[in-house]
Every structure is written in structure tokens, then in C-alpha cells.
Amino acid sequence: MTSPKLFMHVQDPLLASNLLSLNSVRQYELNISHQYENWLDQLTTTKCDVALVEINSLDDAALKELINSPALHQIEFLFFSTGEPDPILDRLMKKGAGFHYRAPYNLKLIESSLEDLFAELNLSQYLTGTKTSTQTSYLDQFGLLVGSSSAMHHLYRTIRKVAVTKANALIIGESGTGKELIANTLHVFSQRAESPFVAINCGALSPELIDSELFGHIKGAFTGAHKDHQGVFEQAEGGTLFLDEVTEMPYEHQVKLLRVLESGEYKPVGAPQVKIANVRIIAATNRIPSDAIRDEILREDLYFRLAQFPILVPNLKDREGDACGLAQHFLAYRNTQDGQHKQLSASSLDKINHYHWPGNVRELKHAIERAYIMADETIQPEHIIINTMNRTNEDKTAGIPMGMRLDDIEKIVILKTLKKNNGNRTDTAHQLGISVKTLYNKLDKYESVHLL
Structure with missing residues (x-):
């Protein structure tokens, strides 16, 4: 068995020395670039399997050429940069170029990635194809995801393994953790990467138009159907369909989605002919699937169809060190966009590091955006406004009478929510986290008590 080939284009002597010292590098047949020649030309000539490339110039001609080069999808890339x-490079990562490590580099994680690549290459036997500047980010990057924690690197490895399969995936994680970015990264590393990625928020679908949005309709199929409409299954033909917050789709409509997954067939509203779906399904939810099934929010048979491979997304509080890194990352990109040099004070970073971020990455990003606007040159702790949407326990219990029976409190909440939704029982059930059937049973109970 011959060793896979490794190409290295690294100009920084210290980085080169550190990489050469890794045991995992010695498992490869090593090819080092000639520094003053186009490294992509050299890489193409050597026909290597893995490339370690240091990015140190925005005018790197080879980097620009790589965007349209077949090498992008034939070679595993590990990029290294100072973080500007x-x-x-961002375009390359969106096209699935591989890993992007930002200084200061974590050699253990780099070695772990190389070990994984080495194992995959040998297994397949080629059968399948410190303080940073205010203008830099130091987080590693994989596809559309950034993060240097061990939790994120575990996620990267999972995505690599799942992406190349045909399995449907269910991404499970809290709101704000980046589930759509994960779905998109799965797409760009899959064999469907050159075809469409279509995302739809199932919670925003109108019950009256779900069939049309999913499967399309023909002109005249119903009142207001003035022209043919492609549903998302047809829009994503050959590519990936991302069903975000799939557990928010009305329970009674989920069986229609299940039929497509089981048979591969669907019919646009009003159309006489059946169409065959050619899409990969990636779904996501912020609920615990077992709880959603128990509460009749998610059909169990649909869950097993969607979750051929479940992917658990780590919360920001479980990504050690990533909160400060993400704050610096968001700030660096905003600085570059506006030509500014704002920076985070040490006390601001300390505040970021010690907050638990219940809204996850989305909450952190919004906090940095607000702080950037409010601060002049240095972002201080008072500029980082947090906890605005997450009130204390005392605030949450304000207005609830002491000693009231739990079933009476439940009745008040249900009836007030129903009134707010103008009697829409489906919306009310979804907001309360119960099934429509459970809501009907409780309303029938209240009505019978009233009649007595």
C-alpha cells in the first residue's frame, strides 16, 4: 500500500517547522513547493492527495485560480492564515475547500485532522474520488462553519463522513447554533454540491399553502393560482432540500412529506402527472425529537425517515473558548467592511467569556453588532448588551398569583393564547408546545365544566 501524497506550501519558517514535526505528516509522501513559483501549478503536477497551504497575500494568483480549478474538489485542503x-478564501470555503486554520494554530487539532484524512485515504484506496489584530480572526474554519473548540472539530469530522453519503440527516440543536450553516456545509461537501441548495422554514408555512410550497401547483389549480409554481422539491432538483424547524410543520400535514420520502413521488396541486423527487433531505429542529414525538408534534415514522443520521449541534456554552474567538471574528469582518480598527477591551472579552449565551452564536453576533455601533474605538463591557431577551426567574414569574392551582393557570394560558391567535387552534397548539389533539381535548374539558 503506497502512502498518500502531501503537498506543503508554507512560507513562515516557524509554521513550516511545526508542521514538519507532526507525526501525522510523516505518514505521507511529502512534496514541498518551490516558494517563488505558482503553487497551484506545482500541486497539480505532483498530483497530491492533501495540500497544506499558507495564505499570506490577497494577491495570491494561485488562490484565485483555485476557485475554478478541478483540484478544488479532487484534493483535501488545509489552509493557514493570520486571520485577516x-x-x-471565503468563496473557496463556501465551495467546500476544506479546513481553514487561523493563527495561533492548535497543532493537536491540525494533527487530528491529518490523521483522519490519512485514515480515510488509506481506507478508500482512491476508489472514490494569543492577542490578535483587530483586523484578524483566529478561529479555524470548515465549510461555512467557524470554531476551534474540540466540540466543533468533532462536528467537522461528523459532517465530512455524512456529507459523502446519500443518507438523510436531521440536525438537532438549539436556536442560534447555526443549523442552516451546517446543512449548507453538508451540501458543499456532498456529490450534489454543484446543484441547488434550497432552504424552507417549515414553521412559516401557511397550512392552506403547504402542498403548493412543497410540491408546486399548476395554473388554475385554485383561486389565485394565476401561473404555474415550482415547489421546493422541484426547485432543489438534483441538489439538497433543507427543511428548517421541521417539527413546526402541522402534524396533520407531515404525512404528505412522509409519502414523498417513502415513495419518491409527489404531485403538484392540480397536476395530472406524478413527478419523481431527486433531492437529498436535510432537516433541522430545535426540539428534542423524543419529546416532540411524545407530544404528537412530530410523527415517529417521519422522524425515522428524516433521521437516518442525526447530527447534534453543540451549544455555544459547550464550545470552550469559541465565544471570545467568535466575537473577534465578527468584529474583524465588520472592521474590514467599514475600514475601521475597533477592538475589544480585556474586560469586554472577560464578560463575553463568562456569559452563558442562551441565544447561542446568533445572540453573540447581534451583541457584537450593537457594541460595534455604540463604541468609538474600544468596545467596553457596557457596550455589550446581553440578557435583553432572557429575563430572570423573578421577571418570568411576575404577575402569577401565589397559590393558584396549576390546572387553573394552564387554562388561563391556553385561553389567552387562543384569543391572541384569533381562535386559530393550530397556531395556539404550536406556540404552547402541545399537539392540536391535546388542545381540543382541553378545550372540550373547559366547555363541559362551563356547562355544569
């Missing part, structure tokens, strides 16, 4: 935002 680079639009060319």
Missing part, C-alpha cells in the same frame, strides 16, 4: 478577512 479574505473574500477569495
Whole structure:
């Protein structure tokens, strides 16, 4: 068995020395670039399997050429940079270029990635194809995801393994953890990467138009159907369909989605002919699937169809060190966009590091955006407004009478929510986290008590 080939284009002597010292590098047949020649030309000539490339110039011609080069999808890339935002590199990562490590580098994680690549290459036997500047980010990057914690690197490895399969995936994680970015990264690393990625929020679907949104309709199929409409299954033909917050789809409509997954067939509203779906399904939910099934929010048979491979997304509080890194990352990109040099004070970073971020990455990003606007040159702790949407326990219990029976409190909440939704029982059930059937049973109970 021959060793896979490794290509290295690294100009920084210390980084080169550190990489050469890794045991995992010695498992490869090593090819080092000639520093003053186009490294992509050299890489193509050597026909290597893995490339370690240091990015140290926005004018790197080879990097620009790589965007349209077949090598992008034939070779595993590990990029290294100081962290300055680079639009060319960002485009490459969105196209599934591989890993992007930002200084200061974690050699253990780099070695772990190389070990995984080495194992995969040998297994397949080629059968399948410190303080940073205010203008830099130091987080590693994989596809559309950034993060240097061990939790994120575990996620990267999972995505690599799942992406190349045909299995449907269910992404499970709290709101704000980046589930759509994970779905998109799965797409760009899959064999469907050159075809469409279509995302739809199932919670925003109108019950009256779900069939049309999913499967499309023909002109005249119903009042207001003035022209043919492609549903998301047809829009994503050959590519990936992302069903975000799939547990928010009305329970009674989930069987229609199940039929497509089981048979591969669907019919646009009003159309006489059946169409065959050619899409990969990736779904996501912020609920615990077992709880959603128990509460009749998610059909159990649909869950097993969607979750051929479940992917658990770590919360920001479980990504050690990533909160400060993400704050610096968001700030660096905003600085570059506006030509500014704002920075985070040490006390601001301490505040970021010690807050638990219940809204996850989304909450952190919004906090940095607000702080950036409010601060002049240095972002201080008072500029970082947090906890605005997460009131204390005392605030949450304000207005609830002491000693009231729990079933009476439940009745008040149900009836007030129903009134707010103008009697819409489906919306009310979804907001309360119960099934429509459970809501009907409780309303029938209240009505019978009233009649007595």
C-alpha cells in the first residue's frame, strides 16, 4: 500500500517547522513547493492527495485560480492564515475547500485532522474520488462553519463522513447554533454540491399553502393560482432540500412529506402527472425529537425517515473558548467592511467569556453588532448588551398569583393564547408546545365544566 501524497506550501519558517514535526505528516509522501513559483501549478503536477497551504497575500494568483480549478474538489485542503478577512478564501470555503486554520494554530487539532484524512485515504484506496489584530480572526474554519473548540472539530469530522453519503440527516440543536450553516456545509461537501441548495422554514408555512410550497401547483389549480409554481422539491432538483424547524410543520400535514420520502413521488396541486423527487433531505429542529414525538408534534415514522443520521449541534456554552474567538471574528469582518480598527477591551472579552449565551452564536453576533455601533474605538463591557431577551426567574414569574392551582393557570394560558391567535387552534397548539389533539381535548374539558 503506497502512502498518500502531501503537498506543503508554507512560507513562515516557524509554521513550516511545526508542521514538519507532526507525526501525522510523516505518514505521507511529502512534496514541498518551490516558494517563488505558482503553487497551484506545482500541486497539480505532483498530483497530491492533501495540500497544506499558507495564505499570506490577497494577491495570491494561485488562490484565485483555485476557485475554478478541478483540484478544488479532487484534493483535501488545509489552509493557514493570520486571520485577516479574505473574500477569495471565503468563496473557496463556501465551495467546500476544506479546513481553514487561523493563527495561533492548535497543532493537536491540525494533527487530528491529518490523521483522519490519512485514515480515510488509506481506507478508500482512491476508489472514490494569543492577542490578535483587530483586523484578524483566529478561529479555524470548515465549510461555512467557524470554531476551534474540540466540540466543533468533532462536528467537522461528523459532517465530512455524512456529507459523502446519500443518507438523510436531521440536525438537532438549539436556536442560534447555526443549523442552516451546517446543512449548507453538508451540501458543499456532498456529490450534489454543484446543484441547488434550497432552504424552507417549515414553521412559516401557511397550512392552506403547504402542498403548493412543497410540491408546486399548476395554473388554475385554485383561486389565485394565476401561473404555474415550482415547489421546493422541484426547485432543489438534483441538489439538497433543507427543511428548517421541521417539527413546526402541522402534524396533520407531515404525512404528505412522509409519502414523498417513502415513495419518491409527489404531485403538484392540480397536476395530472406524478413527478419523481431527486433531492437529498436535510432537516433541522430545535426540539428534542423524543419529546416532540411524545407530544404528537412530530410523527415517529417521519422522524425515522428524516433521521437516518442525526447530527447534534453543540451549544455555544459547550464550545470552550469559541465565544471570545467568535466575537473577534465578527468584529474583524465588520472592521474590514467599514475600514475601521475597533477592538475589544480585556474586560469586554472577560464578560463575553463568562456569559452563558442562551441565544447561542446568533445572540453573540447581534451583541457584537450593537457594541460595534455604540463604541468609538474600544468596545467596553457596557457596550455589550446581553440578557435583553432572557429575563430572570423573578421577571418570568411576575404577575402569577401565589397559590393558584396549576390546572387553573394552564387554562388561563391556553385561553389567552387562543384569543391572541384569533381562535386559530393550530397556531395556539404550536406556540404552547402541545399537539392540536391535546388542545381540543382541553378545550372540550373547559366547555363541559362551563356547562355544569
